[in-house]
Amino acid sequence: NAGVMQNPRHLVRRRGQEARLRCSPMKGHSHVYWYRQLPEEGLKFMVYLQKENIIDESGMPKERFSAEFPKEGPSILRIQQVVRGDSAAYFCASSPRREAPLHFGNGTRLTVT
């Protein structure tokens, strides 16, 4: 039973390009959370999705950021027109139910040059 899979592990983008981060939750998990970890800062909640639905995106910047969790396939966090300040580690976590323990992926480290 594979854990939460995130890819790519490392992503380098030039300013203005698009970044697509993928997260495959654990088998049987329909709840997905995305978190961002900025250098020297703690993790911050971005968005919570449950199959095909965005439940809460209050932690995600209104512009340039979007997330989806389609019926088939991984959850995608998309950042358009990246800027240097988007450089961070992005972690995905999944759970089978809303209040169940979370399982985290290894993260995607985004570097914007």
Add this chain to the structure above:
Amino acid sequence: KNEVEQSPQNLTAQEGEFITINCSYSVGISALHWLQQHPGGGIVSLFMLSSGKKKHGRLIATINIQEKHSSLHITASHPRDSAVYICAVRALGEGGSNYKLTFGKGTLLTVNP
């Protein structure tokens, strides 16, 4: 003031020592998590607890809901325990929104041989 405060920020110990990391929070919670993050690595969930005490191997987590305080203890510490330990709380939310985690900034533990 951060809703979740950890102490100490940095901790250096000799192999075999007993380690304590503290976490204080200011909101009502439904659960508290202890997480482990190795440098450049993913995040592993160690404990989720809402009362009392949990033990797993050499790790013990305790929580005092009245005092809004939790501790993570490591007995017989080993260099492989070197990592960042993060406390996160699931605040009691309105309308069932108690899924968001608020994270402390982490405690960097270094265990020397």
